[in-house]
Amino acid sequence: MNRSSVEFHANLATGEAALGEQQRVAGAMRAFTREIGALSALRLESCVHCGMCADACHFYIATEDPQYTPVLKVEPFKQAFKREAGAFAPFFRWFALKPQVTADELERWQHLLFDSCNMCGRCSLICPMGIDVAELIEQARRGLFEAGLAPKELYEKAAHQRRTGQPEDSSEPYRDRLLAIGRQFKVEMPIDKPQAEVMLTVPRTDIEHYPAAVAALARVMAHLKADCTFRSDGLIAENYGYYAGGRAWQREISLRLIEQARACKAKVLIVPECGHAYSALRWEAAELIGKPLPFKVRHITEYLAEALDGGRLKLRSADLGVTAFHDPCQLVRKGGVTSAPRRLLHAMGIEPRETTRHIGFNVCCGGGGGVLDIERAAPLRHRVVEEKFHEIDATGARTFLTSCSDCRRTFDDGKQHFNWQQTPRSLLELVAEHLQGG
Amino acid sequence: MDLVDFARGPALKVAFVIFFIGVVWRLVNVLLLRHKRNLSEPRRSVGASVWGGLKAMGSRSWPHPEFIKRTITGEALGYSYHIGLFIVILLFAPHIIFFGSFIGMRWPALPNGLVTIFAVITVTLFVAVLFRRLAHPVLRRLSNFDDFFSWFVVALLLVTGLMATAHVGAPYPTILGLHILSFDLLLIWYPFGKLMHAFYIFPTRAVDGYLLTRKGAPS
Amino acid sequence: MARPELQPTIGELLDRQGVSRRSFVKYCTAMASLLALPPHAARAMAEQLRAARRPSVIYLSFQECTGCLESLTRSFAPTIENLIFNVVSLDYDDTLMAAAGSQAEEAREQAMRANYGKYLLVVDGAVPTGDGGVYHCAAGRTGLDILTDCAKGAAAIVCVGTCASFGGLPFADPNPTGARAISTLVPGKPVVNVSGCPPIPEVIAGTLLQYVTSGRVPDLDEHLRPTVFFGNSIHDRCYRRPFYDQGKFAKTFDDEGARNGWCLYELGCKGPTTYNACATIKWNNAVSFPIQSGHPCLGCAEPDFWDRGSFYSPIPSPRWGKAGEVSPAQAAAIAAGAAVAGAAIGVGSVLLGRRRIERHQQEPKSQSGKGNEE
Ligand code: HEM
Numbered sequence A: 001m002n003r004s005s006v007e008f009h010a011n012l013a014t015g016e017a018a019l020g021e022q023q024r025v026a027g028a029m030r031a032f033t034r035e036i037g038a039l040s041a042l043r044l045e046s047c048v049h050c051g052m053c054a055d056a057c058h059f060y061i062a063t064e065d066p067q068y069t070p071v072l073k074v075e076p077f078k079q080a081f082k083r084e085a086g087a088f089a090p091f092f093r094w095f096a097l098k099p100q101v102t103a104d105e106l107e108r109w110q111h112l113l114f115d116s117c118n119m120c121g122r123c124s125l126i127c128p129m130g131i132d133v134a135e136l137i138e139q140a141r142r143g144l145f146e147a148g149l150a151p152k153e154l155y156e157k158a159a160h161q162r163r164t165g166q167p168e169d170s171s172e173p174y175r176d177r178l179l180a181i182g183r184q185f186k187v188e189m190p191i192d193k194p195q196a197e198v199m200l201t202v203p204r205t206d207i208e209h210y211p212a213a214v215a216a217l218a219r220v221m222a223h224l225k226a227d228c229t230f231r232s233d234g235l236i237a238e239n240y241g242y243y244a245g246g247r248a249w250q251r252e253i254s255l256r257l258i259e260q261a262r263a264c265k266a267k268v269l270i271v272p273e274c275g276h277a278y279s280a281l282r283w284e285a286a287e288l289i290g291k292p293l294p295f296k297v298r299h300i301t302e303y304l305a306e307a308l309d310g311g312r313l314k315l316r317s318a319d320l321g322v323t324a325f326h327d328p329c330q331l332v333r334k335g336g337v338t339s340a341p342r343r344l345l346h347a348m349g350i351e352p353r354e355t356t357r358h359i360g361f362n363v364c365c366g367g368g369g370g371v372l373d374i375e376r377a378a379p380l381r382h383r384v385v386e387e388k389f390h391e392i393d394a395t396g397a398r399t400f401l402t403s404c405s406d407c408r409r410t411f412d413d414g415k416q417h418f419n420w421q422q423t424p425r426s427l428l429e430l431v432a433e434h435l436q437g438g
Numbered sequence B: 001m002d003l004v005d006f007a008r009g010p011a012l013k014v015a016f017v018i019f020f021i022g023v024v025w026r027l028v029n030v031l032l033l034r035h036k037r038n039l040s041e042p043r044r045s046v047g048a049s050v051w052g053g054l055k056a057m058g059s060r061s062w063p064h065p066e067f068i069k070r071t072i073t074g075e076a077l078g079y080s081y082h083i084g085l086f087i088v089i090l091l092f093a094p095h096i097i098f099f100g101s102f103i104g105m106r107w108p109a110l111p112n113g114l115v116t117i118f119a120v121i122t123v124t125l126f127v128a129v130l131f132r133r134l135a136h137p138v139l140r141r142l143s144n145f146d147d148f149f150s151w152f153v154v155a156l157l158l159v160t161g162l163m164a165t166a167h168v169g170a171p172y173p174t175i176l177g178l179h180i181l182s183f184d185l186l187l188i189w190y191p192f193g194k195l196m197h198a199f200y201i202f203p204t205r206a207v208d209g210y211l212l213t214r215k216g217a218p219s
Numbered sequence C: 001m002a003r004p005e006l007q008p009t010i011g012e013l014l015d016r017q018g019v020s021r022r023s024f025v026k027y028c029t030a031m032a033s034l035l036a037l038p039p040h041a042a043r044a045m046a047e048q049l050r051a052a053r054r055p056s057v058i059y060l061s062f063q064e065c066t067g068c069l070e071s072l073t074r075s076f077a078p079t080i081e082n083l084i085f086n087v088v089s090l091d092y093d094d095t096l097m098a099a100a101g102s103q104a105e106e107a108r109e110q111a112m113r114a115n116y117g118k119y120l121l122v123v124d125g126a127v128p129t130g131d132g133g134v135y136h137c138a139a140g141r142t143g144l145d146i147l148t149d150c151a152k153g154a155a156a157i158v159c160v161g162t163c164a165s166f167g168g169l170p171f172a173d174p175n176p177t178g179a180r181a182i183s184t185l186v187p188g189k190p191v192v193n194v195s196g197c198p199p200i201p202e203v204i205a206g207t208l209l210q211y212v213t214s215g216r217v218p219d220l221d222e223h224l225r226p227t228v229f230f231g232n233s234i235h236d237r238c239y240r241r242p243f244y245d246q247g248k249f250a251k252t253f254d255d256e257g258a259r260n261g262w263c264l265y266e267l268g269c270k271g272p273t274t275y276n277a278c279a280t281i282k283w284n285n286a287v288s289f290p291i292q293s294g295h296p297c298l299g300c301a302e303p304d305f306w307d308r309g310s311f312y313s314p315i316p317s318p319r320w321g322k323a324g325e326v327s328p329a330q331a332a333a334i335a336a337g338a339a340v341a342g343a344a345i346g347v348g349s350v351l352l353g354r355r356r357i358e359r360h361q362q363e364p365k366s367q368s369g370k371g372n373e374e
């Protein structure tokens, strides 16, 4: 990655000049050191450089380029740890065994930490030492963010979302778009009820690209007669602060939803078909705000599977021919939503033909974690999705489902690029189409 | 005082002390850093998560089936030389006497001739490990001084050990002295390099097994 | 003044004593085989020896127990070892010679003068150098003085026994007399060490004989021992070696393994680190040697063998300093001490690390970090 292709964006939010090198390093070090704790230290200390994590990462598998070795992606973070807080930190400093990270290196690592990692956690499952490499990468992203080196697209969207609640300007506010979708699909959109059992959120990707999925959410909830509502001030599920590595921004963006859920006294907050939104809210929000959430966070498939078990939801069987299902990494591998999607499929009489690697071990779509938004990452992303296409083709499936709109977008994007035969479909939409008595 | 007496006497004592200081130092340094509380609603109970952590300590010893195809070379090599090292270090009669005298017990040994054969195999595997590290693009990219020096220290022990039994290079006591000195070197280097992995591996696996199970995620 | 050429050749001497050619050749054959020479060399050796003139030998004894000399003179079969006295002219040996006092000293001085630069100095025992050397005096002179004096004109020095070779028992910790090995006291002189406590008589004789035959110092190992006798370790030639290789060890002196003649390694056998000819030449006219009699090798032919812990503790016993073996309690105590120190340093380094982390948090915020305050 040469310097000219690195986007400097520090002035975007504030209009101020780009950061000097020293400030970049200081920013990175501040974030890196803040991320140092017993857990990250244990992980950083443990690595034996066995190289196996490369064999888990689709970016390496697709390219065979050693720079994409997962644990290499955290090198600047590791460097900071060794120099600042490791057992032998003073020696590392005095004898320059590990040099201070440079602005140049940080720039080079932008490509490694953002363009070529979905924070999917596959590497964490292969490591014989048991190191959660993906989590380290997430922490390392935070360093780059504070060095002003988050990729432009992610940074812009995060800044925008933090200010306005939605990651980008739209011709009409998303709230209005939501209501328009309701009219278009003839389904009532519950919005801004002062009080509701369940608060709904919506992926911006669905609003922009898959309105039918938004309608499906409302339809299914209506079918279940759930006391639920969207909230205009806490509508968007994605968290671009999380993608960009802005810890405080991620927190603020989550807080917006949390406050809305609190305001309407929701007992459950539904994360729609968006994987990283699930990670951010289900597993990280409480830690970031420093206290447990006063409500439960559920993915829509989890919520529906619970309804299925409670007998509140009955589904007609669907005849889709051979069907394959893509496990979104954040839901399944990292999120623990392992059985819900398959229980729903089962209820519709679908036994998916599994790809060779599935459930916790599936290969990623390659677009998650913000990669889809990074324009220059497209060629790399395509190589990854190609890998996945081969796997799906090998199942001989006629129908291809997933339950994350970012995965879906990534597949659609790859489909265009490669003229792929399949069309990724949403599990939620499928459920909405097969409601019994609905 | 000749080489053997020095290596087995004062040098060993110093190395022994450095080993314990270093290992504890490094572990304490990790342990006492900030601990994060987990505040998100767990999917699995504490008991289940702890059990998940315990399970991960063992289950990570073999890759999930999905990964085997790509990692089998590394696994096979890794397993073979670790088993070799285990046999040579802990099942060789002289070694048992040596290590046993620190804890006041001895345990059954394998025949020395057999151990020598294992040692030869282990050295060969170890050479293969080095070549792989130099040839494999990922490993070459990852490798640093620590990787090579740790390799060297262990390899030195294997080679001097074999030279001592095979009586090549120099008179037996000289080689034995070098062998013991290499062991002193191993003890001294141990806490500073990746050989610490023997202490880290189970805690790391356990912690991540616990955290992943807590989320209901595969581990 | 006796001139060297007055010495008769060895052949003349043997004839005069009625030793037949035949038995002399037999003697030489035996010797040649000890020296690992090919059989045909024995005849050549016999001829060479017969033509040679007996070298003058001065035998000095210092801090020793006379065991070495006993070993040489009290051998079972007097032929081989005692014949050595026909091969050399033992001009001074205060233990064996009839003369005493100033007469004896005169004999020595005369031999030295007559054979200056040619005589062989054989030394038995270590030389005390502490406190001005007062711990060994003869005829009013210190041992060191005598040694230095006698070494001056010697062609070579042969140290008989471990005390002369390496200091031996007098040298053992705490070495109150400041005893030292001969080789450290005679700079520049060729020294041959025939170590052992005592050395095997055949080895002493063989070494001397080889010197007489060839007229030069034999090939030596790093401890200045003739490689012909000290080239292999006891362990290399031990008949119990197959048991070692199979891992069959006697654990006590009266167990099954001991009765079955298994390897004595775990009972402290120092065979692997000891270079000597016991396992091949054996003792008492090749009747037996310690290991064959069921006792581990003590390692008596090696330097510092007195200071290597108990004779019954196995070789690989860690020993911290000269005090002896490590006990588990001691090891645990040291480990615990080190661990406490390590923990203390660890706490210190964590505090240091945490301070560094704090300091980094204080650094001026970059623009993009604005809003990072929580
Ligand atoms: C608790 C016992 C131990 C466990 C579970 C363990 C496990 C591992 C694992 C998982 C790896 C990486 C796998 C690979 O590269 O294929 C590794 C590498 C290594 N281990 Fe161990 N180990 C243990 C003890 C030891 C000991 C005692 C030594 C040496 C004295 C040792 C020497 C090495 C070396 C040299 C490597 C790196 C080889 C290389 O790739 O260059 N291990 N160990």
Ligand code: HEM
Pocket (backbone or CB within 6 Å): B008, B085, B088, B089, B094, B095, B098, B115, B116, B119, B154, B157, B158, B159, B160, B161, B162, B163, B164, B165, B176, B179, B180, B183, B186, C272, C315, C316, C317, C318
């Ligand atoms: C990583 C591998 C090894 C380690 C850590 C190791 C360690 C040790 C230690 C600590 C001793 C004690 C020394 C003493 O006090 O006498 C020893 C002795 C010895 N080792 Fe090793 N060693 C290793 C490999 C080998 C190998 C491959 C051989 C060859 C088969 C070997 C053969 C010996 C022998 C023959 C002794 C001497 C025991 C005696 O003095 O009789 N070692 N080793």
Ligand code: SF4
Pocket (backbone or CB within 6 Å): A056, A057, A058, A059, A069, A070, A073, A116, A117, A118, A119, A120, A121, A122, A123, A124, A133, A134, A137
């Ligand atoms: S988290 Fe996923 S994408 Fe990122 S390095 Fe690991 S395997 Fe690769």
Ligand code: SF4
Pocket (backbone or CB within 6 Å): A046, A047, A048, A049, A050, A051, A052, A053, A054, A071, A126, A127, A128, A129, A130, A131, A133
């Ligand atoms: S798999 Fe784990 S131990 Fe191996 S290189 Fe990657 S992070 Fe390090």
Ligand code: SF4
Pocket (backbone or CB within 6 Å): C234, C235, C236, C238, C239, C240, C241, C242, C244, C262, C263, C264, C265, C269, C270, C271, C272, C291, C296, C297
């Ligand atoms: S008895 Fe001693 S010399 Fe003989 S094989 Fe055993 S250890 Fe070696």
